[in-house]
């Protein structure tokens with residue numbers, strides 16, 4: 001993981017099992033303005049790093065639901081919750097597709113997600129579900145990967161062939177933000193935007209690791225240099 005995404009204080013709250021599995025590109029619990037007692041859902045929670053940080057913010061009165069479609073990840077996240085001493089808290093970890101989170105309408109204050117939605121072909125469906133489960137006035141706080149401009153379609157296809165490498169599903173930022181507006185969100189505030197360095201790009205293209213994702217050709221990586229960024233943003237659910 002990139003240790004710089006989290007403060008030293010935050011890192012001390014997270015056990016090794018979650019740190020080792022951290023594959024994010026931001027720290028959504030850190031900029032979601034989470035309040036005590038809130039209900040927070042983490043889309044694609046992985047090994048649970050942001051679930052743990054959000055749990056500390058909502059406190060004993062709050063509730064966290066971590067969703068990941070990989071049972072191995074949910075198992076690790078459960079271990080991480082125990083290791084963090086949070087087993088008495090109201091934390092549910094469920095194996096589910098975040099496009100079908102199986103939660104009731106308007107039951108959630110905040111949806112966070114860290115470097116996951118870019119992987120999904122139907123991103124609009126994910127934001128529509130986020131909108132459906134959020135209370136009116138609820139918010140999303142998202143870290144994700146976007147393109148600064150459209151990339152050549154053959155190049156994009158080659159990255160998609162290395163699924164689940166984290167670049168294949170990235171779309172241009174303006175297209176991404178329009179999709180969020182169409183899902184019922186407004187007041188989009190970009191908290192940070194960072195153009196990936198060549199080293200970050202390479203790590204992202206091979207995410208979650210070279211043993212799972214073949215290394216892309218050097219010239220393909222060079223071709224996307226300067227065109228991929230991580231963004232962190234918040235947006236509020238409004239009624240249509």
Ligand SMILES: C[S@@+](CC[C@H](N)C(=O)[O-])C[C@H]1O[C@@H](n2cnc3c(N)ncnc32)[C@H](O)[C@@H]1O
Pocket residue numbers: 021022023024025043044045046047048049050067068069070073096097098099113114115116119120166207
């Ligand atoms: C790049 S990792 C990020 C994990 C975590 N958010 C973090 O910051 O470490 C992507 C995660 O999303 C999960 N994932 C991918 N597609 C998903 C989907 N459609 N529904 C739920 N989880 C998904 C993967 O299993 C993996 O744990």
